[in-house]
Amino acid sequence: MKTIYLDNNATTQVAPEVLENMLPYFHELYGNPSSMHSFGGQVSKTIGEAREKVAALIGADPEEIIFTSCGTESDNTAILSALNLAPDKRHIVTSRVEHPAVKVLCEHLKEKGCRTTELPVDREGRLDMELFESSLAKDTAIVSLMWANNETGAIFPVEKAAQLTREKGILFHTDAVQAVGKIPINMRANSIDMLSLSGHKLHAPKGVGVLYVRKGTRFLPFLIGGHQEKGRRGGTENTASIVALGKACELAAYNMEKENTRVKYLRDKLENGLLKSIPNSKVNGDRTSRLPNTTNISFEFVEGEGILLLMDQYNICASSGSACTSGSLQPSHVLRAMGVPFTMAHGSVRFSLSVYNTEEEIDLVIEKLPPIISRLREMSPYWKAEGSVCGIRDTDTQ
Amino acid sequence: MWEYTDKVKEHFLNPRNVGEIENPDGVAEVGSIACGDALKLTFKLDENKRIKDAKFKTFGCASAIASSSALTEIIKGMTLEEAMKVTNQNIAEYLGGLPEEKMHCSVLGQQALEQAIANCKGAPAKEPGEEIVCECFGVTDREIERAVKENHLTTIEEVTNYTKAGGGCGNCHEKIQGIIDRVYAASKPEASKETKSRKLTNIQKIKMIEETIEREIRPSLKQDGGNVDLIDVIGNRVIVATRGACATCKASQFTLKGLVEYKLREFVSPDLVVDEEPS
Numbered sequence: 001m002k003t004i005y006l007d008n009n010a011t012t013q014v015a016p017e018v019l020e021n022m023l024p025y026f027h028e029l030y031g032n033p034s035s036m037h038s039f040g041g042q043v044s045k046t047i048g049e050a051r052e053k054v055a056a057l058i059g060a061d062p063e064e065i066i067f068t069s070c071g072t073e074s075d076n077t078a079i080l081s082a083l084n085l086a087p088d089k090r091h092i093v094t095s096r097v098e099h100p101a102v103k104v105l106c107e108h109l110k111e112k113g114c115r116t117t118e119l120p121v122d123r124e125g126r127l128d129m130e131l132f133e134s135s136l137a138k139d140t141a142i143v144s145l146m147w148a149n150n151e152t153g154a155i156f157p158v159e160k161a162a163q164l165t166r167e168k169g170i171l172f173h174t175d176a177v178q179a180v181g182k183i184p185i186n187m188r189a190n191s192i193d194m195l196s197l198s199g200h201k202l203h204a205p206k207g208v209g210v211l212y213v214r215k216g217t218r219f220l221p222f223l224i225g226g227h228q229e230k231g232r233r234g235g236t237e238n239t240a241s242i243v244a245l246g247k248a249c250e251l252a253a254y255n256m257e258k259e260n261t262r263v264k265y266l267r268d269k270l271e272n273g274l275l276k277s278i279p280n281s282k283v284n285g286d287r288t289s290r291l292p293n294t295t296n297i298s299f300e301f302v303e304g305e306g307i308l309l310l311m312d313q314y315n316i317c318a319s320s321g322s323a324c325t326s327g328s329l330q331p332s333h334v335l336r337a338m339g340v341p342f343t344m345a346h347g348s349v350r351f352s353l354s355v356y357n358t359e360e361e362i363d364l365v366i367e368k369l370p371p372i373i374s375r376l377r378e379m380s381p382y383w384k385a386e387g388s389v390c391g392i393r394d395t396d397t398q
Numbered sequence: 399m400w401e402y403t404d405k406v407k408e409h410f411l412n413p414r415n416v417g418e419i420e421n422p423d424g425v426a427e428v429g430s431i432a433c434g435d436a437l438k439l440t441f442k443l444d445e446n447k448r449i450k451d452a453k454f455k456t457f458g459c460a461s462a463i464a465s466s467s468a469l470t471e472i473i474k475g476m477t478l479e480e481a482m483k484v485t486n487q488n489i490a491e492y493l494g495g496l497p498e499e500k501m502h503c504s505v506l507g508q509q510a511l512e513q514a515i516a517n518c519k520g521a522p523a524k525e526p527g528e529e530i531v532c533e534c535f536g537v538t539d540r541e542i543e544r545a546v547k548e549n550h551l552t553t554i555e556e557v558t559n560y561t562k563a564g565g566g567c568g569n570c571h572e573k574i575q576g577i578i579d580r581v582y583a584a585s586k587p588e589a590s591k592e593t594k595s596r597k598l599t600n601i602q603k604i605k606m607i608e609e610t611i612e613r614e615i616r617p618s619l620k621q622d623g624g625n626v627d628l629i630d631v632i633g634n635r636v637i638v639a640t641r642g643a644c645a646t647c648k649a650s651q652f653t654l655k656g657l658v659e660y661k662l663r664e665f666v667s668p669d670l671v672v673d674e675e676p677s
């Protein structure tokens with residue numbers, strides 16, 4: 001049975017062209033770009049080309065691109081750089097819905113004596129911009145807000161936020177891991193100081209990322225060692241993956257329109273199809289400002305793990321924000337921050353598409369999922385056929 | 399992805415006895431939708447007072463559904479006395495084991511069974527004097543105590559895996575530790591006998607109290623931003639003052655009795671009584 005992969009916000013397949021491009025760098029062109037001989041030196045040239053392609057996708061200059069090992073390293077580097085550069089500034093502004101790469105780091109820094117403001121979001125996952133502005137303080141070292149949310153796809157107005165931040169002389173970082181390659185980004189037209197992206201979210205392999213640092217922005221490296229990346233990130237370059245990321249960015253630029261037309265059409269078809277055929281279902285997150293590939297739907301009174309495992313019977317891959325699948329005992333921090341009631345949060349499923357999905361696949365999910373939900377609901381003590389909650393313990397439902 | 403046994407998968411995909419029995423002899427509802435697991439169990443007895451039929455409805459993950467299915471299969475044909483002896487271990491074993499983090503699913507089944515039997519016998523579901531320890535998941539001290547005893551749990555993490563207690567805000571970790579300590583202290587009667595027979599001079603007693611506070615009590619209070627100071631010892635009355643977060647904490651009364659007094663009794667003398675310095 002063919003795999004129907006609708007979990008592209010978790011990771012993506014390496015595109016065939018990308019794989020083909022990177023392979024020679026394992027066994028033929030394995031030289032170290034730092035070497036004096038031309039066997040190694042030629043690889044340095046290819047890395048330069050990859051840097052140009054990444055820069056082109058986000059409207060940046062090549063020298064603003066620092067290759068890292070992943071999105072998490074990029075996020076950590078940006079935030080720690082800002083704090084280390086300004087020892088008198090110990091305040092960080094972020095949001096309650098950030099990826100753990102930012103959220104857990106900020107919690108850690110709070111324990112080490114930093115002050116953090118975690119901005120709340122509304123029911124749709126939106127920021128209150130007035131509250132944001134008022135949270136900026138004299139001792140704010142950095143603002144870190146994600147461009148697009150990995151669970152709901154909701155897009156934050158980071159360019160506007162960066163403008164407000166710039167006016168107060170504060171650094172602005174955005175975790176754009178989910179946004180890059182899915183929506184157009186032009187760093188020349190905004191005032192964001194630092195941006196993180198990750199290769200494996202846009203059809204490059206795992207283990208490569210980028211930190212964009214705007215020209216003129218003060219920066220302290222996180223990995224200290226060799227002169228690689230102009231001394232901004234020590235460590236021998238992951239040449240094959242950097243070449244791959246360059247190719248993937250080129251491909252993403254080429255597919256950008258498709259992403260926002262065909263992928264969006266398939267996402268909307270899936271979303272509307274499921275909402276129509278499954279009662280007591282609801283989309284989580286801002287539908288007006290959202291990534292074209294993501295939908296997060298809650299099916300009331302059932303639990304996400306069961307849904308995923310039953311979909312697995314048909315090789316359909318997706319994710320859930322339920323407690324049982326998160327590895328903790330509480331549902332996703334993003335859905336909780338949005339105030340999604342428990343009856344809904346435990347039964348949330350995220351579908352995230354890519355250009356490789358087909359209409360047949362979407363039709364199959366629309367066909368297979370409704371009976372799965374009905375089956376689990378028949379087992380649920382909270383569900384009655386007519387669609388109302390039965391009387392037990394309804395005080396626990398928020 | 400969870401590592402489920404084939405038996406768990408099979409019971410999840412083909413659950414036995416889904417539904418609700420009309421006019422049941424025993425019924426129980428445990429868990430809640432907020433916790434992510436809920437189970438409604440109903441059963442019917444035959445003329446020989448054996449469980450003739452049992453049905454369940456479960457909201458929860460695959461292992462919760464499989465545990466419920468296993469439970470109904472296990473208890474069919476049992477007398478109430480036999481069913482009362484069913485433990486969460488029996489449910490887990492029936493399924494060929496559960497991942498450690500999912501053991502609470504089997505505990506949920508055992509709790510439902512216990513409540514349903516109590517309901518059948520007309521007894522109140524909860525024993526008087528039971529106290530909710532974990533407010534996030536509504537777990538009582540008796541439930542934790544039973545899980546600790548029957549599964550030989552020794553750490554807070556294990557208690558969370560088995561009962562969910564402590565898996566939310568974490569405020570009850572101290573209480574859970576207290577219960578674990580209590581269970582194991584009770585199972586070592588020789589040790590406590592020895593402490594009882596010990597005669598201490600006043601100087602020795604004060605010194606030991608100071609040492610115990612420093613070594614056993616202060617580190618765990620400091621983790622939560624609190625502290626405690628020894629003010630005076632009058633006979634067996636130990637007077638302390640709470641500091642930092644403890645001074646303003648609603649649960650500090652519990653800290654005094656459950657942690658300070660408990661530890662001092664364990665390490666110094668079982669006759670000690672801890673009081674807070676009058677403000």
